[in-house]
Amino acid sequence: MLLSMTGYGRVSHAFGDKTIHVEIRSLNSKYTDLRIKMPQNYREKESDLRRIIAERVERGKIDVAIDLNSHQGDDEYGLNEPLFRKYHRELSRLAGELKIPSGDMLQAILRLPNVVASAAGTVSEEEWEALMEALNAAIDNFEKFRLAEGAAMEDDMRLRVNNILGFLNQLDPQEEERITRLRQRMHQNLEDYLGKDKIDENRFEQEILFYLEKIDITEEKVRLEQHCKYYLEELNKKKASKGRKLSFISQEMGREINTMGAKAYSSEIQRLVVGMKDELEKIKEQVANSV
Numbered sequence: 001m002l003l004s005m006t007g008y009g010r011v012s013h014a015f016g017d018k019t020i021h022v023e024i025r026s027l028n029s030k031y032t033d034l035r036i037k038m039p040q041n042y043r044e045k046e047s048d049l050r051r052i053i054a055e056r057v058e059r060g061k062i063d064v065a066i067d068l069n070s071h072q073g074d075d076e077y078g079l080n081e082p083l084f085r086k087y088h089r090e091l092s093r094l095a096g097e098l099k100i101p102s103g104d105m106l107q108a109i110l111r112l113p114n115v116v117a118s119a120a121g122t123v124s125e126e127e128w129e130a131l132m133e134a135l136n137a138a139i140d141n142f143e144k145f146r147l148a149e150g151a152a153m154e155d156d157m158r159l160r161v162n163n164i165l166g167f168l169n170q171l172d173p174q175e176e177e178r179i180t181r182l183r184q185r186m187h188q189n190l191e192d193y194l195g196k197d198k199i200d201e202n203r204f205e206q207e208i209l210f211y212l213e214k215i216d217i218t219e220e221k222v223r224l225e226q227h228c229k230y231y232l233e234e235l236n237k238k239k240a241s242k243g244r245k246l247s248f249i250s251q252e253m254g255r256e257i258n259t260m261g262a263k264a265y266s267s268e269i270q271r272l273v274v275g276m277k278d279e280l281e282k283i284k285e286q287v288a289n290s291v
Helices: 042-056 082-096 105-110 127-167 172-196 201-214 218-236 244-262 267-288
Strands: 007-013 018-027 032-037 061-068 076-078 116-118
Touching: 007 061, 007 127, 018 127, 032 042, 061 116, 082 172, 127 172, 127 218, 127 244, 127 267, 172 201, 172 267, 218 244, 244 267
Parallel strands: 032 061
Antiparallel strands: 007 018, 018 061, 076 116
């Protein structure tokens, strides 16, 4: 079970002659970055809202929009008439002095800060319960979205890890051919440089063994296989929040793959290593979008 860091949930909840709308969106972020947009009369409850959301919603750049609509349409928002008149007076004066067309001044003033504001008031216990019901339902929908996205990501990650294991299994025959070709090429180079009769075969065998030990990739193959199996084990765990651990394992996988590439000295092994790197990059993209 894996959670995607991107998610969406929306709920509309009727309460008396009002409707409470709650919408939650999230995008990628290393940390929990929570922003809440709400009516002015809910500001007194902001700390409680933040605590409740943070307890249920894990990591990500999270935007929560809470909107309150009145069916009567006349009690939630008011016009600040003194401020409106002041803006109109000052703008009209400036427009006259600078000979600027006033245009649609009404719409311009209405968009200025604090001209139109929600009516202040205390949230009743019943309204707070209704808000909590709407918020929790929106979070439920949000989590369902994240789980569905996470399931698709999880399937793709399993495919990519198994592809890396498939490339890994193709290394053994290529490695045997690589050793044979290296031995032949080094022996031929010595013959060309020193002459066949002057080659000390015992010394040559010692040198070739030393060289082959330096480019041996057996340990890297074993560790990469272990990392891949560990990655699949973590994916199979029921814990939803495991993106950080998967990220760490993928970094270790990349370290082993890079070392194998540096020791390859074979076009076929390099081709397999490039295939592994391509699969690993796709895994890292998915991990970056997981909680």
